[in-house]
Every structure is written in structure tokens, then in C-alpha cells.
Amino acid sequence: MNDKTEDCSEYVVTANEVLSGDTVxxxxxxxxxxxxxxxxxxxxxxxGFVALGDAQKDEHANIVMGAYLVEVSRESGAIRPxxxxxxxxxxxxxxxxxxxxxxxxxxxxxxxxx
Amino acid sequence: xxxxxxxxxxxxxxxxxxxxxxxxxxxxxxxPLARLEExxxxxxxxxxxxxxxxxxxxxxxxxxxxxxxxxxxTLNFPGFADGRAFSQxxxxxxxxxxxxxxxxxxxxxxxxxxxxxxxxxxxxEVSDRFSLAEWVRHAGSVPATYQRDYATGGLATRPFxxxxxxxxxxxxx
Amino acid sequence: MNMHVTPEPNMYRYDEFDRKFVDARVEQFRDQxxxxxxxxxxxxxxxxxxxxxxxxxxxxxxxxxxxxPYGTMSARQLNVLADIxxxxxxxxxxxxxxxxxxYNWVRxxxxxxxxxxxxxxxxxxxxxxxxxxxxxxxxxxAGAAADELADPRPVCELIRQxxxxxxxxxxxxxxxxxxVTGSPNDRAAVKVHDIGLRMHLNEAGERGWEVLVxxxxxxxxxxxxxxxxxLPEADLLPYLTAIMRVxxxxxxxxNKYKARIKILVxxxxxxxxxxxxxxxxxxxxxxxxxxxxxxxxxISSYFAAPAFETLPAFVPEIEERKLADxxxxxxxxxxxxAHKVPGYTIVNASFKPAGGIPGDATSEQMRGVARLxxxxxxxxxxxxxxxxxxxPHVRTRDLIxxxxxxxxxxxAEANIGLIGDIISCPGLDxxxxxxxxxxxxAQEISARFADIRKQHDVGPLxxxxxxxxxxxxHHHVGHIGILGVDKKGKEFYQITLGGSSTENSSIGKILxxxxxxxxxxxxxxxxxxxxxxxxEQGEEFLQTYRRLGAAPFKEALYAGN
Ligand code: HEM
Ligand code: SF4
Numbered sequence: 001m002n003d004k005t006e007d008c009s010e011y012v013v014t015a016n017e018v019l020s021g022d023t024v025x026x027x028x029x030x031x032x033x034x035x036x037x038x039x040x041x042x043x044x045x046x047x048g049f050v051a052l053g054d055a056q057k058d059e060h061a062n063i064v065m066g067a068y069l070v071e072v073s074r075e076s077g078a079i080r081p082x083x084x085x086x087x088x089x090x091x092x093x094x095x096x097x098x099x100x101x102x103x104x105x106x107x108x109x110x111x112x113x114x
Numbered sequence: 115x116x117x118x119x120x121x122x123x124x125x126x127x128x129x130x131x132x133x134x135x136x137x138x139x140x141x142x143x144x145x146p147l148a149r150l151e152e153x154x155x156x157x158x159x160x161x162x163x164x165x166x167x168x169x170x171x172x173x174x175x176x177x178x179x180x181x182x183x184x185x186x187x188t189l190n191f192p193g194f195a196d197g198r199a200f201s202q203x204x205x206x207x208x209x210x211x212x213x214x215x216x217x218x219x220x221x222x223x224x225x226x227x228x229x230x231x232x233x234x235x236x237x238x239e240v241s242d243r244f245s246l247a248e249w250v251r252h253a254g255s256v257p258a259t260y261q262r263d264y265a266t267g268g269l270a271t272r273p274f275x276x277x278x279x280x281x282x283x284x285x286x287x
Numbered sequence: 288m289n290m291h292v293t294p295e296p297n298m299y300r301y302d303e304f305d306r307k308f309v310d311a312r313v314e315q316f317r318d319q320x321x322x323x324x325x326x327x328x329x330x331x332x333x334x335x336x337x338x339x340x341x342x343x344x345x346x347x348x349x350x351x352x353x354x355x356p357y358g359t360m361s362a363r364q365l366n367v368l369a370d371i372x373x374x375x376x377x378x379x380x381x382x383x384x385x386x387x388x389x390y391n392w393v394r395x396x397x398x399x400x401x402x403x404x405x406x407x408x409x410x411x412x413x414x415x416x417x418x419x420x421x422x423x424x425x426x427x428x429a430g431a432a433a434d435e436l437a438d439p440r441p442v443c444e445l446i447r448q449x450x451x452x453x454x455x456x457x458x459x460x461x462x463x464x465x466x467v468t469g470s471p472n473d474r475a476a477v478k479v480h481d482i483g484l485r486m487h488l489n490e491a492g493e494r495g496w497e498v499l500v501x502x503x504x505x506x507x508x509x510x511x512x513x514x515x516x517x518l519p520e521a522d523l524l525p526y527l528t529a530i531m532r533v534x535x536x537x538x539x540x541x542n543k544y545k546a547r548i549k550i551l552v553x554x555x556x557x558x559x560x561x562x563x564x565x566x567x568x569x570x571x572x573x574x575x576x577x578x579x580x581x582x583x584x585x586i587s588s589y590f591a592a593p594a595f596e597t598l599p600a601f602v603p604e605i606e607e608r609k610l611a612d613x614x615x616x617x618x619x620x621x622x623x624x625a626h627k628v629p630g631y632t633i634v635n636a637s638f639k640p641a642g643g644i645p646g647d648a649t650s651e652q653m654r655g656v657a658r659l660x661x662x663x664x665x666x667x668x669x670x671x672x673x674x675x676x677x678x679p680h681v682r683t684r685d686l687i688x689x690x691x692x693x694x695x696x697x698x699a700e701a702n703i704g705l706i707g708d709i710i711s712c713p714g715l716d717x718x719x720x721x722x723x724x725x726x727x728x729a730q731e732i733s734a735r736f737a738d739i740r741k742q743h744d745v746g747p748l749x750x751x752x753x754x755x756x757x758x759x760x761h762h763h764v765g766h767i768g769i770l771g772v773d774k775k776g777k778e779f780y781q782i783t784l785g786g787s788s789t790e791n792s793s794i795g796k797i798l799x800x801x802x803x804x805x806x807x808x809x810x811x812x813x814x815x816x817x818x819x820x821x822x823e824q825g826e827e828f829l830q831t832y833r834r835l836g837a838a839p840f841k842e843a844l845y846a847g848n
């Protein structure tokens with residue numbers, strides 16, 4: 001299952017859109033998307049930092065703010081942050097299933113329940 | 115650095131006395147607070163043209179005995195969020211009735227220009243990051259103030275109402 | 288002919304001046320947003336500006352905190368809060384412990400429009416965040432409670448105006464919160480505020496204020512100390528100004544966690560601090576005193592008592608129904624409070640359904656309460672610091688109707704002041720600072736105690752939950768407090784016991800090792816069962832705890848481990 005070595009986890013680049021405030025992720029085409037399942041997964045921190053550096057141009061252009069790397073793993077094909085805070089940030093409040101990213105169509109599989 | 119007074123750029127007539135510089139035979143100098151007493155000791159009683167630069171953690175009380183001999187006090191903003199100089203300005207201007215120039219220096223923003231004027235600051239050492247128009251426009255971005263005794267030129271305050279005019283009588287129920 | 292006229296309660300109304308001020312503030316914010324978007328100012332510079340207009344950025348989106356000044360609003364205003372929830376958010380809002388409402392999903396580009404809409408009904412979000420003087424809070428029953436000396440709201444409004452865009456005190460070392468009570472029974476938590484004001488009357492019947500300074504929650508909870516037993520009302524603003532000046536000049540700015548005034552008072556010592564304030568106060572300009580007195584008189588005239596009818600205090604139908612209907616009786620006991628005028632009653636709408644999200648209100652519920660308030664409470668509504676709404680002036684004879692209509696909206700859970708009336712912050716479900724979720728814990732506990740009979744048997748019990756040490760959920764002053772922490776990536780919960788935010792305020796003490804997310808609700812049940820076993824006749828939870836200390840609770844929770 002888990003093929004990553006200790007210092008080579010998987011990451012996605014995330015930020016928040018300045019205008020809407022929404023959580024967004026960077027996809028393979030270097031565009032910002034709302035669903036984590038569409039994010040580009042970067043192997044190892046080094047490639048993560050390269051992608052992050054690129055993403056930060058959009059910070060300077062005032063399109064997004066606070067870009068950073070989030071460690072993820074694959075769960076039944078879905079991309080899921082490892083830490084609970086990042087999971088909730090990516091998937092929406094756990095206490096409002098109707099407002100979760102799954103319900104909004106931005107995320108697949110039902111993982112609101114942590 | 116450019117200096118704004120009365121909403122216009124003015125020539126800066128002041129220079130700073132740096133560490134180790136002598137104040138002898140000089141005029142229009144701003145000296146660090148730490149050297150004020152020493153400089154004043156050699157400063158003729160009737161001589162003007164002296165100012166002091168006050169760090170923002172200094173107790174204004176130490177200035178009080180000397181204010182009458184000073185023409186300018188400069189106050190400092192290490193960053194715009196550090197608001198100590200607002201209270202220093204207010205104390206010097208309002209409590210101590212200082213009539214000379216109070217100048218702000220450092221990292222304050224145009225959005226604070228109005229509050230600075232209201233607190234008693236009347237001279238602004240600024241970088242060239244913002245235009246004069248940008249500064250001036252902020253003098254009255256909220257052209258009204260609840261603090262009657264902080265109102266500066268042009269700011270509206272609430273006109274005095276006759277007590278109890280709205281309803282019969284003031285009542286606390 | 289059949290025109291519906293919304294009753295306007297007696298509360299402060301904007302005049303031309305207030306309107307001009309708030310409108311200008313909205314335009315200023317619009318301009319700040321535009322400059323953020325065109326890059327004239329950076330996010331670091333914009334952040335304090337947006338915060339001073341109540342705009343945060345949270346875990347999922349921007350969050351806007353709107354002030355309900357000292358908790359008083361009209362039905363008309365509540366309807367607009369509902370409209371904002373529908374138009375600019377996702378159909379709901381969250382009542383906070385400081386008498387504000389938070390919207391969780393607003394957009395930056397629309398915020399100025401929301402502020403415009405608020406200004407249209409004399410509301411704003413000014414200074415609901417940031418290192419400035421925040422919304423002044425007070426007793427939610429102000430102007431109605433049987434036990435109050437006088438309505439504190441005129442003084443709150445005076446403070447609101449004095450603190451709004453104060454040129455000297457808007458870049459303080461840290462946030463600054465003031466609470467005011469006009470009743471000896473403190474429902475405004477004045478002892479855990481930066482400044483607390485308690486009204487007293489002297490022998491001549493004049494009002495004066497006891498001034499408390501340096502209370503607070505957060506990571507270093509402290510109970511405030513009294514720096515003045517009696518401050519003549521006319522001296523209030525000059526004295527507050529003196530406190531603010533001392534704090535602004537010497538409050539610590541080197542460490543964000545030590546920047547609150549409580550740390551300053553603690554480090555200087557209450558006496559030295561108070562001496563510094565008195566010195567500043569002695570030099571304060573007295574020319575403004577007379578102005579303040581006139582202002583206060585002007586403001587007070589807006590808060591005249593509503594046109595109460597002369598009614599009998601005893602209403603037979605109510606008494607009969609009380610005997611006949613347990614549900615009504617329970618509701619009456621828990622959710623209503625004695626009014627100072629015979630024939631009237633204070634009614635609380637509970638936003639704490641069993642298993643629900645404490646303090647969340649849908650736009651429909653807001654409109655529902657607004658309708659009831661129009662019909663039964665002179666159009667007046669309050670927000671309480673326990674995250675509920677109050678209708679302050681309901682005729683006792685209308686109570687059955689009001690109860691039924693609240694029940695239809697799911698707002699009649701008979702649990703005010705009981706274990707189901709949990710205060711909870713948003714926690715990790717919404718908050719970027721959180722270390723654990725708090726809402727699901729509240730939901731599980733309130734579901735376990737869903738039996739109202741059980742809740743009434745347990746009696747008065749304040750259970751407060753925070754999702755991190757910032758203590759927005761008041762856990763330090765809950766009789767039972769729960770603090771969510773992060774333990775190696777897992778949610779973990781610490782229990783404190785013995786806190787209180789009343790006139791006998793105390794900070795709760797940590798009971799022992801924490802509990803996992805799947806254990807915490809069970810642990811709380813154990814605490815409550817233990818109390819039921821050891822309490823004496825008529826003894827409330829807090830009294831039992833104060834009598835016996837933590838020992839029996841520790842024994843029950845940790846024995847055998
Ligand atoms: C979700 C966004 C929120 C953020 C980022 C936030 C942030 C904070 C922080 C950092 C503190 C600690 C202040 C200190 O110790 O100096 C604090 C305290 C507090 N907050 Fe919040 N808070 C939020 C929501 C709320 C809510 C929803 C409530 C009411 C339910 C609330 C009410 C309070 C209260 C009563 C305190 C403690 C009183 C004090 O000592 O200041 N906050 N908040
Ligand atoms: S207590 Fe912590 S988790 Fe809860 S709202 Fe405050 S900052 Fe957020």
C-alpha cells in the first residue's frame with residue numbers, strides 16, 4: 001500500500017482565494033481548483049517546494065493568499081490530508097454534512113466522517 | 115525623507131544629531147532623548163531650534179520640564195500596529211499643552227493619518243511609497259468623530275442636542 | 288388599510304451624525320478592499336484593517352463578525368441579519384458569547400455590501416475584532432430584569448460611541464473587551480473582562496460604578512481586580528480614558544500572549560497599576576465631563592421603558608397550565624425569568640436543541656423569533672452570552688402562545704442554564720486556530736442528556752467547551768469546562784471543574800489526564816452521576832464542587848487507572 005519512504009511523503013499545494021476566501025488547491029495545469037481530488041500530488045517535499053514557489057507568484061498577484069504544502073495520502077483512490085485540521089479544511093465542517101465539499105460536488109467519496 | 119505638514123510637502127529644516135556628534139554651535143537639530151539633558155545644559159536659555167527624538171517606550175514625564183525649550187518632538191512607529199505614539203502625542207499636546215511641532219516617523223500608514231492628526235501630530239516624515247494625494251485623502255476618510263476633544267479641522271462632531279429633547283424625559287427605567 | 292406596522296422598540300436610534308459616521312466607515316472599508324486587490328497594500332497591512340471591520344479569514348472562508356451592541360436589537364434588525372444569511376452566506380449564523388453574530392462563509396468582494404446592508408438598519412461590524420476596544424457587552428436582561436438597579440445600556444451606548452474609531456486607542460497592544468452590569472447578579476461576566484463595570488447606588492440614590500480591571504480568559508485566565516469601588520457616573524469616560532492610556536503606553540508588546548491588560552495589572556501589581564491610572568485621571572481634561580453628562584442624558588432618553596400595561600402579576604390560565612402540563616412547567620422554570628414589571632416575563636429562545644450545534648441559527652429561526660418579538664415583545668430581542676436569544680418583555684398571559692410558537696420552531700428546549708445549554712466555540716470545524724473540534728462534543732453530550740426531566744433533576748449546570756486554549760467557549764468559567772487539545776495529531780479533551788463567571792467568579796481547575804474524543808461524553812456523564820450521588824438536598828453542582836473539591840470526581844473518573 002504505502003510506498004513512500006519516511007522523508008518522501010506526498011504533498012499538495014493549497015492556498016485561499018483572495019476574493020472568495022475559499023480553500024483552493026493547485027492542479028496539474030497550475031490552476032487553482034476547489035476540490036482536493038483534482039489537486040496535483042507531488043512526490044517528496046523537494047518537488048513540493050518547487051511547485052509552491054511557482055504558486056507563490058499568484059500570491060504576489062493577489063489572486064491567492066497563504067500558499068503552503070499539505071501532506072496527503074491516498075485513501076481508496078481519494079487524496080486525503082494526513083492531519084485532521086487539513087482534512088477538515090479540505091473537506092468542510094464535519095458537523096454540516098450538507099455543507100461539506102462532498103455535498104458541494106468538489107470532492108469524491110464520503111469521508112466527512114473522520 | 116519627505117515631510118508633510120498641513121497636507122503639503124515642506125522642506126525639512128531639521129537635522130538629526132547623531133551619536134557622537136557635538137551640538138555646539140548648531141541649530142535646528144533633533145537630539146535623542148538620552149542626550150537631551152546634556153545638550154540642554156550647554157544650550158543658551160533664549161536659544162530656539164532644538165528638538166528631541168523620543169523612543170516609543172519612553173515615559174513622557176521625563177520631557178515635561180523641558181518642553182518649553184523645545185520646538186519639535188519626534189515620535190516613532192517601529193511598525194504601524196504599534197500605537198504607543200498616539201498616546202505619547204496626545205499627552206504631549208493635550209496634557210502638557212505643547213505648542214511646537216509633533217512629528218511622526220516610521221512605519222505608519224496613510225490609513226492612520228487622520229488618527230495621528232487627531233492625536234496631536236502635525237508633521238509626518240514619510241517614505242515615497244505613497245503619493246501626497248494618498249496621504250491627504252485619508253485625513254478625512256471618516257469625516258466625523260465621536261471624540262469631540264480630539265476633533266481636528268474639518269472633522270464633524272455631533273451637534274449638541276438638548277438633553278431629553280427626543281422623548282419626554284431621560285429615564286433609566 | 289391592513290398595513291402591518293413593525294413596532295420599533297425603545298433603543299438607541301442613529302441620528303444624522305451616527306449615520307454619516309457608519310456610512311463613511313463602510314466606504315473607507317470598500318476603499319481598503321480595493322487597495323488590497325490592486326496591490327497598493329499588502330495582506331499583512333490589510334489584515335488589521337479588515338479585522339477592525341470584523342472580517343477574519345478562518346479555516347474554510349472569510350468570517351464576518353457583526354456587533355449586536357450590548358446585545359440589543361430590534362425585530363427589524365434581526366430580519367436583516369436573516370436576509371444577510373440568505374443572500375451572502377449559507378442560510379445561517381452563529382451567536383457568540385460576546386453578543387455578536389458570526390457568518391462563516393462571506394466573500395471579501397461582497398463584505399462592503401453586507402456592511403452597507405447593516406448600516407441600513409443601524410448596525411455595523413466596527414471593532415468586532417482587532418487590537419482595539421471591542422463590542423461592549425452587558426446583561427441580556429438589561430432594562431427588564433427584576434433584580435437590576437437600573438438599565439446599564441445607556442452607559443454601554445456611551446462607551447460604544449466613545450470607543451468607536453477612537454483616534455488614540457485603535458492600535459492597542461491587544462484586543463480590549465469591556466462588560467457592564469446593572470444588576471448585582473452578574474450575567475455579563477464582568478470579572479473575566481479587560482474592564483468590568485458594576486453599577487452601585489449610594490444612599491442618595493445616585494449611580495456610581497465599581498471598576499474592575501484585568502480579568503480575562505485565554506491561555507492565562509484571571510479574575511479581575513477592583514481598582515475603584517465607586518466612580519461617579521460623570522467620571523466614567525475620563526477614567527476609562529486613563530486606563531486605556533496607561534495600557535496603551537506600558538502594556539507589553541513584545542509577546543502577543545502577554546499583551547492583554549491582565550498581564551500588565553499582574554506584573555505591575557494592582558496597586559501600582561491603579562496609582563498610575565489615578566495619576567493619569569487627575570490630569571485628564573475635566574472640560575469634557577459636562578459634555579458626557581449631556582450625551583448620557585440624550586442617549587438615556589432613547590431607552591425609556593416601553594409602554595407597559597398595568598397587568599395582574601398572577602395569571603390563572605398560566606398557573607393552571609403549569610400544573611397540568613409538565614412540558615410547559617419545565618419550560619417556564621428553565622427558560623423564563625422574572626420581569627421587573629408585574630404581568631411581564633422575560634423569555635429565552637433556546638438555540639440548544641439536543642444533539643444540535645450550540646448557537647447556530649438558521650435564517651428561518653431568526654425570522655421566526657423576529658415575528659414573535661414583533662407580536663409579543665415590543666419588537667425587541669437580545670443576544671445572550673450563552674448563545675441564545677431573549678425576548679425581554681413578554682406579557683405573562685401570552686406565555687402559552689409564545690411557548691407553542693417557539694416549540695414549532697424548535698426553540699423551546701426547556702434547558703436554559705442546564706446541562707443541555709452548552710456554550711461551545713466553533714472549534715476545528717470552522718476555526719483556523721483550533722486544536723480540536725468542540726461542536727461534535729457538545730452534540731454528543733447534549734444528545735446523552737436529551738431527557739429534559741434528567742436535566743431538571745441535575746439542576747443549574749454550566750458546561751462550556753473550547754476548541755483551543757484561547758477559550759472562546761468560556762471553558763475556564765464553566766462549572767464543567769472542556770478544552771480540546773491536539774495530542775500527537777489526535778483530538779483530546781481536558782476537563783476543568785469549578786469555574787464560574789458570575790459575581791463569585793472563579794477559574795476552573797483541571798481535573799486530571801484528558802480523554803479521547805470517544806471517551807469525553809462518557810466522562811462527563813460520570814462527573815454528573817458523581818454529583819448526583821454526593822450532593823446534599825438542594826445543592827447545585829457548583830456548590831457541591833466547592834464543598835467537596837475535586838476528590839470524588841477524580842475518584843470516579845480515574846480510580847483503577
Ligand atoms: C472562529 C474565529 C475566532 C477566532 C479566530 C478567535 C480568536 C480568539 C483568540 C485568539 C482569543 C484569545 C485572546 C487572548 O487570550 O488574548 C479569543 C478569546 C475569546 N473569544 Fe474568540 N475567536 C473566534 C471565535 C469566537 C467565538 C465564536 C466566540 C464566542 C462563542 C468568541 C469569544 C471569545 C471570548 C469570550 C474569548 C475570551 C475572552 C478573552 O479573554 O478575550 N470567539 N478568541
Ligand atoms: S477557542 Fe480556539 S478553537 Fe474555539 S473559536 Fe476560539 S480560537 Fe477557535
